Amino acid sequence: MMDEQPSSQGKQTAFRRCEKRYSRRDQVLDLNGVIDFRSIDACQPLTNNVDGVRRLRLTHDLATPELLSFEVFRQKRPPAYALEAHPGLIIIPDALTDAGQRWLARKCLCDCTRPPNRTNLDPFFEMPEKSLFSLAFSPESVAECANNVHSNNKVDAMQDRTTRIRSRAETDSVQADVTRPKGKFYTQSETPLGLLDHLRWCTLGQQYNWTTKQYDLGTSAFDKDIDALMRAIAEAITDPNVFAGNADDEQPQPWPSSYDGRMFVSQAGIINYYDQRTTMAGHVDKTEENMDAPLISTSVGLTCVYLVGGVTRDTEPTAFFLRSGDVLAMCGRSRLAFHGVPRVLPDSAPLYLSDPESGAADAEATDYPEWKHFAEYLATHRINCNARKCS
Numbered sequence: 001m002m003d004e005q006p007s008s009q010g011k012q013t014a015f016r017r018c019e020k021r022y023s024r025r026d027q028v029l030d031l032n033g034v035i036d037f038r039s040i041d042a043c044q045p046l047t048n049n050v051d052g053v054r055r056l057r058l059t060h061d062l063a064t065p066e067l068l069s070f071e072v073f074r075q076k077r078p079p080a081y082a083l084e085a086h087p088g089l090i091i092i093p094d095a096l097t098d099a100g101q102r103w104l105a106r107k108c109l110c111d112c113t114r115p116p117n118r119t120n121l122d123p124f125f126e127m128p129e130k131s132l133f134s135l136a137f138s139p140e141s142v143a144e145c146a147n148n149v150h151s152n153n154k155v156d157a158m159q160d161r162t163t164r165i166r167s168r169a170e171t172d173s174v175q176a177d178v179t180r181p182k183g184k185f186y187t188q189s190e191t192p193l194g195l196l197d198h199l200r201w202c203t204l205g206q207q208y209n210w211t212t213k214q215y216d217l218g219t220s221a222f223d224k225d226i227d228a229l230m231r232a233i234a235e236a237i238t239d240p241n242v243f244a245g246n247a248d249d250e251q252p253q254p255w256p257s258s259y260d261g262r263m264f265v266s267q268a269g270i271i272n273y274y275d276q277r278t279t280m281a282g283h284v285d286k287t288e289e290n291m292d293a294p295l296i297s298t299s300v301g302l303t304c305v306y307l308v309g310g311v312t313r314d315t316e317p318t319a320f321f322l323r324s325g326d327v328l329a330m331c332g333r334s335r336l337a338f339h340g341v342p343r344v345l346p347d348s349a350p351l352y353l354s355d356p357e358s359g360a361a362d363a364e365a366t367d368y369p370e371w372k373h374f375a376e377y378l379a380t381h382r383i384n385c386n387a388r389k390c391s
Contacts (some may be wrong), residue, residue: 013313015282015338021280022305022319022342030344034305035320037093039082052318057241057252060261062095065217065228069363072100072229074325082242083318086308087256088332089295090186090237096325098352099299102359105224108271108300108383109133113202116220120200126166126173126187132199132229135192135375137369162187200278204269206390213287215268215390222387227266230296230387234264237294237329257332259292266387274344274382276302282340285388291335293389297328302382304346309338324350324382344382354379 022029035053061076075093085222094256096104113131121127128135133320169187185198204226238261242251273281285295297324306328309317317338322328330337352358359371368374370391 014316014351015307015309015313015340018280018309018317018319019279019340019342022307031305033319035318037091037320037326038323040079040081042066043286054084054253055243056080056082056090056228057243059240060236060238062092062236063232065225065232066196067228070099070103070104071097072103073232080237080240083308083320085318086310086334086337088330088334089308089337090240090327090329090331091320092233092237092329093307093315094325095327096298096300097235098358099362101325101353102228102362102371102374103364104229104298104385105300105353105378105383106364107223108202108273108385109374109377110368112204112223112271113199113227116207116218116307117202118207118217119202121195121198123384125190125195126168126171128165128192130191131227132196133365133373134369136371137228138198144234164191166194197275201273202271204267204271204387206268208268208270208287215287216252222266222269222365226387228383229298229337230266230269231261231264233296233327233329234261237261237331257292257294258318259294259331261294264296264389267390269385269387272382272384274302274304274341274384276326276344276346276380277376278341278344278382280341280342282307282309282317282338284311284336284338286336288388288390290389290391292331292332294331295335295386295388297330297386298328299328300385301349301353301378302380303345303347304382305338305343306335306340306365307338307342309340311336313338323348324353331349341384346380349379 040053058077062073062078063076064072074097078092080090080096083089110131110133112359113133115127115129119127127191166189167187170189203215204220205222206215206219208215209217238259239255243252281298285302301324305319306322307317307319309315355370355374359365359374365371
């Protein structure tokens, strides 16, 4: 998935300079140079080719998968954009509905973090069958622990919330072939809530080894609902029309990727969990044998500053916002572009996620912890869920 390359020169690269510009916390953050796709009026021409933005016209519908009982996309043919300097990159702002974003957050925090999927915590802790989020906030745990009636259920629920998950260091079973403990936290037992605060990533489908940079840790079944979502996006972004946007009668420019999205299937993916101080260093995703298929990415929660550059770190990157509900796809040449997240912006989660009451009426609400717990988490975190076809 990720492959980092040093600069050909010893000096600081253009990508690194840009990363530091947005990641430094000892100076006032200047966001004036960051493209905001949601500020573009979709009904007006793009004037003077500002920031090298190109308007895309999708030639296929964003169709809600039959597996889902609610609308997951706001529009069938939403506004979409590309960047002149980064051929093959697609941004669809605000693509997912409010309910769709809450559904995806529930999937990413409760369903996908269970074994046999692996997280950054697995090498250090004997992870339980239930997800950390469900153990900490399941309806049974919260209700029973608040109930004054003594019962076996209450005891079980209390144990779910307070039982300390054992560190592998205590049983001398740290998976040293994968990585080694980086601090005292990873050498002692911890509660589910305590571990949730240290959850950084989860791998889906073919399990990626962050040490060897290979898919050599086995395979789990890719979540069928998320796969259906990613397939729908892949089909919709097939061969879009590209316009500079300066004339109503402009002829579309050719799209730099001939990949047929109907061939896409999610074989591997990663869910990244960012808190307000988490960053993602510049990297290239190129472990996959199939580099023609797009890498599709969705965002939920806090807004981030996203950088995309060229095939080396020496290329000056472009900065733009990725907000909750946005879809990003890296197609064609952009699959080999360096990209990263130097900054997550606090207090930027939309109200339909951070409001404790907002998700109570969702179709699948009764299958998960109360929305107020998700709302508290999403008010201070960003979730990125992405998928790619490996072969």
